[in-house]
Amino acid sequence: MSSYFSVDYMIKAFPTLLSYIDVTIIVTIVAELFGIVIGCVVAFLRIHKVKVLNQVCLLYLSFIRGTPFLVQLYLVCFGLPQLLQGLGYQDIRSIPGLLFVFLIMSIHTGAYIAEIMRSSILAVDKGQLEAAHSIGMSTYQAYIRIILPQAFQLAIPALGNNVISTLKGTSLIFNVGVVDMLRKADLMGSYSYRHLELYVDIAIIYVLLCFVIQVATYFLERRSTLGKELAS
Amino acid sequence: MNSIIDPYFLMEIFLKLLGYIPMTLGLAITSMVLASILGLFMLIIRMKKIPVLSKLAELYVLFGRALPTMIILYIVFFALPIALMIFAEKTGQKIEINQVPAVVFAVIGLTIHTGAYLTEVFRAAVQSVDKGQMEAAYSIGMTWWQGFYRIIFRQASVFAMPLMANQFLNLIKSTSIAFMITVMELFGAANVICADNNRYLEVYIVVAFIYWGMSVLFEKLFLVAEHKLAVFKKGSNL
Numbered sequence: 006m007s008s009y010f011s012v013d014y015m016i017k018a019f020p021t022l023l024s025y026i027d028v029t030i031i032v033t034i035v036a037e038l039f040g041i042v043i044g045c046v047v048a049f050l051r052i053h054k055v056k057v058l059n060q061v062c063l064l065y066l067s068f069i070r071g072t073p074f075l076v077q078l079y080l081v082c083f084g085l086p087q088l089l090q091g092l093g094y095q096d097i098r099s100i101p102g103l104l105f106v107f108l109i110m111s112i113h114t115g116a117y118i119a120e121i122m123r124s125s126i127l128a129v130d131k132g133q134l135e136a137a138h139s140i141g142m143s144t145y146q147a148y149i150r151i152i153l154p155q156a157f158q159l160a161i162p163a164l165g166n167n168v169i170s171t172l173k174g175t176s177l178i179f180n181v182g183v184v185d186m187l188r189k190a191d192l193m194g195s196y197s198y199r200h201l202e203l204y205v206d207i208a209i210i211y212v213l214l215c216f217v218i219q220v221a222t223y224f225l226e227r228r229s230t231l232g233k234e235l236a237s
Numbered sequence: 238m239n240s241i242i243d244p245y246f247l248m249e250i251f252l253k254l255l256g257y258i259p260m261t262l263g264l265a266i267t268s269m270v271l272a273s274i275l276g277l278f279m280l281i282i283r284m285k286k287i288p289v290l291s292k293l294a295e296l297y298v299l300f301g302r303a304l305p306t307m308i309i310l311y312i313v314f315f316a317l318p319i320a321l322m323i324f325a326e327k328t329g330q331k332i333e334i335n336q337v338p339a340v341v342f343a344v345i346g347l348t349i350h351t352g353a354y355l356t357e358v359f360r361a362a363v364q365s366v367d368k369g370q371m372e373a374a375y376s377i378g379m380t381w382w383q384g385f386y387r388i389i390f391r392q393a394s395v396f397a398m399p400l401m402a403n404q405f406l407n408l409i410k411s412t413s414i415a416f417m418i419t420v421m422e423l424f425g426a427a428n429v430i431c432a433d434n435n436r437y438l439e440v441y442i443v444v445a446f447i448y449w450g451m452s453v454l455f456e457k458l459f460l461v462a463e464h465k466l467a468v469f470k471k472g473s474n475l
Contacts, residue, residue: 072410080438176305187308201315
């Protein structure tokens with residue numbers, strides 16, 4: 006049995022793989038932060054039915070939700086440099102590959118967050134915006150100070166799910182040359198011929214990360230509902 | 238390269254890639270059917286609360302949903318041959334592991350992934366059916382199986398339909414990951430073309446549009462189907 010699956014090797018490789026976890030976490034955080042910004046803007050444009058931009062947003066949402074993330078990743082990480090080169094920008098090599106990954110991850114996450122934020126903003130009572138207007142706030146002020154804080158509170162569970170799916174999306178970025186856990190496992194596996202043990206390690210790491218996010222979401226949610234109860 | 242995007246080249250790739258759509262859809266449909274069966278099994282195990290199996294089913298749903306598709310596919314791709322090898326050694330049978338096509342691994346991996354999600358979908362669907370329905374079925378002398386099949390299952394399936402459609406759309410997109418384990422589907426074929434001529438931009442644009450077209454088409458189809466099924470929904474007036 007040990008010749009097929011070595012638990013020793015699995016345990017020995019675990020810390021090495023774990024040390025590459027930072028790439029995964031950084032990409033997730035960056036994608037999630039920019040995604041929230043994009044999502045809020047798109048949600049705003051769609052709710053207020055801003056001319057032309059509303060249609061552009063619909064097209065953007067449809068495209069991102071209708072194509073696989075892997076295709077989007079390749080399109081941006083391999084296609085975009087070619088486009089830039091064609092447009093006359095020759096210094097492609099100086100752009101770090103991680104930048105393209107950040108870009109597409111944010112765009113991808115933004116589309117999904119836009120739908121979450123749209124439903125949360127719509128769930129906030131309409132009178133809130135009117136009340137803010139009536140005391141002289143501009144729409145922008147009303148959104149930042151009144152609507153969005155309430156909308157985020159409603160969106161916490163859905164955003165938690167979104168963070169998990171973003172995290173799962175990061176398992177694909179090694180395809181475009183980012184050295185993360187999976188790439189490291191690939192490299193280590195080609196020396197030791199023990200791929201399975203390494204991938205089981207990574208599976209454990211991903212499950213643990215998902216678990217952490219789940220717990221964090223739960224506590225955030227409880228805290229926000231606690232605040233509501235105290236306020237009322 | 239004189240222009241950034243050459244329209245004739247786009248057309249050429251498009252026609253070439255169209256031939257790989259059946260492969261992608263075949264993968265998706267096969268996995269969907271198998272995953273539905275798997276999900277139904279898990280649902281029944283959890284509903285009947287079979288001692289050990291029910292815990293295992295819960296664990297499966299947890300892992301199936303927590304793991305990225307990529308990693309499930311890799312684990313299946315590397316673990317299954319080993320399992321087969323052990324099986325061959327134990328029983329003394331000869332199994333040609335190298336002759337198992339990669340598509341089989343892809344279907345198994347995608348089935349495991351989708352099955353976990355479908356189990357949750359089915360569970361939600363069954364919970365949406367009023368509890369009294371089952372009690373009523375018992376009261377007129379039906380067995381659990383009869384009650385489940387004749388009463389609960391049919392009502393729950395109307396509820397589950399849109400969620401399953403959603404899962405199928407996700408699955409179509411997930412099939413693109415199968416190229417990582419050397420399956421020649423739409424995206425795998427695109428990468429081969431890329432390797433031939435180094436024109437990434439055009440090829441990936443075409444691939445993206447094919448996937449987009451498929452997604453939009455199926456979305457519309459499912460909407461029509463849902464509309465037809467709405468007749469059976471609770472509270473709809475005929």
